[in-house]
Amino acid sequence: MSRLIIVISCLLLSFTTNAKSELLDIQNFSKASEFTGVKISPTGKYLAVITQPEGKNALMILDTDTFKVLHAIHFPGNAQVGNYYWVNEERIVLAKEYLKGWKDHPEYHGELLGVNADGSQWKYLVGYQGERQTGTRIKKATLY
Incomplete structure (x- = not known):
């Protein structure tokens, strides 16, 4: 048993002496992720990610062949x-949420929207801002 401990100790010592003694920047450990909520389409043609360009969640849809942004929803x-x-x-x-300054988490009011990966066929599916007898109160997202 003591031989095993000696061998493991020697291996660990050799790994630590071969490692570079560079100091790593603290920002590598403390900065937030640029992308979250990554989901790939069923056949792998598209990749959707959540990013926060203005401190709020925005959805970007990328082509997996070129990794160019096809459509973004903000x-x-x-x-x-x-x-x-x-x-x-x-x-x-996708669900639409609302940020309230005094709350820890965004509020969800039951609003669902549908959109194609290329940005076409945008439709408000369900929610309190849907079509009414007097017309529509739909406020489209800013698309870029």
Whole structure:
């Protein structure tokens, strides 16, 4: 048993002496992730990610062959993108959330929107701002 401990100690010592003695920048350990909520489409053609360009969640859809942004969804005001799901190869359904300064978590009011990966066929699916008898109160997201 003591031989095993000696061998392991020698191996650990050799690994630590061969390691570079460079100091690592503290920002490598403390900065937030640039992308979260990464989801790939069912056939792998698209990649969707959540990013926070203005401190609010925005959804970006990228082509996996070129990694170029095909479409991005960003809501104005205090609204942001919440959970989202690929419902087929081309379509995403996403939840719209609202940030309130005094609350820890965003509020969800039951609003769901659908959009194709290329930004076409944008539709407000369900929620309190949906179509009414007097018309529509839909406020589209800022698309860029």
